[in-house]
Amino acid sequence: MLKSTHHVVNRPPPPPPQSIAALQEGWTEHTAPSGHNYYYHAATKKSTYTRPAQDPPPSIPQNEPAHWHQQSSFPPSQYPRAPLGSPQAYPQGAQHTPHHDFPRRSHDGRRQPPADRPKHLHTIPNCDPWVLVITKLGRRFVHNVESGESFWKFPPDILLAVIKFDHAQREGKKIEEGPKTATTEAGAAPRPETEHDAKEKENRDAEEQSEYEEVEVEVTDSEDEEMATKRLKLDGEEQAFEFNEDDMAYQLEGMGEDDFDAQGEFDDMIAEEDAEADELSPEDAELLFQDLLDDHHVNPYTPWESVIENDAIIDDSRYTVLPNMKSRLDVFNRWSRQRIEALKEAKAKQEKRDPRIAYLALLDKKGSTKLYWPEFKRKYRAEPTMKDGKLLDRDREKLYREHVKRLQQSQSSLKADLTKLLQSLPLSSLNRSTSLNALPSSLATDIRLISLPEKVRNPIIESHISNLPEAPDQADRSESERFQDDQKKAERDRRERALTEREQFAREQATRNSKSLMHSRRILEQEQREVQDAMRPGMKGLKSQLEGL
């Protein structure tokens, strides 16, 4: 019932070549208001869209191949030599199954089948005239460019080349897929290419055989198909339809598998992350945190509260290597203790900066016989050395008086005093490497040094220093120190590398999480869309849905 109404209403006009055949007796051709041609038999008062041609049976098989050849941009020619091959040049209706045999609309405008046609063309290496063609539906055949031959089943010599080619391609894909998993997953719209990918991924282990077997199965199907050449068109549509439904499920399956793969990788990542975390041992974490404190030049004398007020420290990634505040405080206490000890040692090693040195420098510049001590004190009271608590006022006054007294002596006696002083100094404090800017404190604190003006005394000191020998055992110490410095630096580099690796892993994990979230969300959306599509009745009401089943 349905079929007949549909037949009358929707059958479009027959293709132009048919019109060549003459009309049967009594039929006339008319044009409907919709633009379709129809035929009317005046005697029987019958009207029909089908052309009542005189010889209808042969017209269909003649028409169909021509139709297909028009559609296919890359028409594989007949292949006569193939043992299982069909005379049919192109793979329509490869998967014909008997239960779909009921008549269908062939030229329904609403559901035009996506015809299978060549999509990709690959040259097979070492197999020159032959090319591998992948159709839109993901099936593959080989085509000889020179002779124009095409085979669904690969001839044995070509088969080997194709297997090699596949291997090469898979390797390439693996490399490519590494960074681009996101894009391929994101683009997993229901398209044949991705389906093909999914297939490939699924069959990765047993691929070589199964894929070529698959081709064979297809070929046998199409061979069966040969028997029923009448239903070519129907099968073409049916096959496309089957793709729509089965492959959707197949794809979903594949995506699910992809998902599992991703999950597996994700687990691996977590395991690696754990391993990485194990690698960054507590000692390393502590050392990293100490590096952080060193780098920010934290004063070891400051309390912990003021250390963590500094945002720069908290924003540093090394701040997070320790799990909690208590451990950080512990590490800080240990670190500051060590640092203070080191500072104390350094201070003990360093010669004490005598407060008298700065004061004597002031006397050297400003002291004169024209000023009494109270006048001098008043005039230069703003100078920092005059306010220094380390040096008592009593001592300042004493030094000033002595200096002024010596300024009144004769130059020659002052020079003699200076040379005597220089000669009295030991070789360890005064030697050839001593510079005028950093004189030893025993010399700089002596009042005899500044009695002569700078212009006179500097040449004397320089000549004295140039006559002195080198200081004993300087080189050994510096070398061992340098070695220690190198070691420290290497250790630190290693720790920082570990930290960056750890951070990178964390970042990768985050992106992976977001990716898997996106993926699952997309699947959910797709499912929702499907459910919505199923729920919404089409233009034709329930009928269209029933037919869709």
Add this chain to the structure above:
Amino acid sequence: MPPIRSARNRKPPPEGFEDIEDTLLDFANKMKDAENASHEGKKRHEMIWPIFQITHQRSRYIYDLYYTKEAISKQLYDWLLKNNYADANLIAKWKKTGYEKLCCIRCIQTKETNFNSTCICRVPHDQLQENQSIQCVSCGCRGCASSD
């Protein structure tokens, strides 16, 4: 008659004071700010909480420097106590078992309370009710029992 000590003849602080001088100045500034802070919108007893807190912090700082980090000399430590940079009585309590985290001396003065007991902040958290948050009246302490 004690000698008049001016800036000129005052004895300089012991060795190592310059290392901690900046931090002590920070504390002094904070204390000044706390003293001059407005009392608007504060309860009567809340006003002195910051004073107690800063005193506690500064005392703890000096205590840590001397006893745990061993960063300052005995002379400097004594000098700091003598010059009231740290509360010697509070530090004396910290050395006793059970008083390691004591917030202030007032919180253990049993004679000043109605029921002759210590302050609420001396009660360990596990003996308080679930989710009970406290802040003691004398210094705003939220709990200073050693077991916390």
